[in-house]
Amino acid sequence: MELQLKLIGFLLVILAVLHAAFARYFNWRHEFAAVSLINRQMMYVHTFFIAFTVLLMGLLCLSSAGELISTPLGRKLALGCGAFWLARLLVQFFGYSAVLWQGKRFETVVHVTFSVLWAYLSAVFVLIGLG
Structure with a gap:
């Protein structure tokens, strides 16, 4: 299972980094142009914190797989x-x-x-x- 957690950690770090491209890929500048400032900023902030959570989860798996199991x-x-x-x-x-x-x-x-x-x-x- 330790190897599985290391693999998961690697995948989660990649997934977290991919979040950086969401705004461009999904054309948020155009899509959210008509949305209020608070709603637009909430999307960016929530996306950042989801990516940050996923990154931390990935780093936890990479650095502490043994402890998670034992x-x-x-x-x-x-x-x-x-x-x-x-x-x-x-x-x-x-x-x-x-x-x-x-x-x-x-x-x-x-x-x-x-x-x-x-x-x-x-x-x-x-x-x-x-x-």
Whole structure:
């Protein structure tokens, strides 16, 4: 499981860094032009803090995989991470409309890829958390 956590740590650091490109990729400057300043800034700030949380989770896995597996506090943290990623997996299916990806090759690949990733993260963290 330690190797799984190291792999997860690497993937989460990459995912956190990818968040830096969201505004440009999703054309937020144009998309949010008509949105109030507070709503626009909330999107940027929340995106930053999601990326920061994902980065810290990745660094935790890279630096403390053994402790996450072998200590009571580590297993509790792992269980919390499992709950976080399980919630993200559920949002993948119930928070986003299927209209966004169905019938679109690239979007379907992204949807399936991230669904598998969220399931993998959830499973590893929950299994570690439950001992």
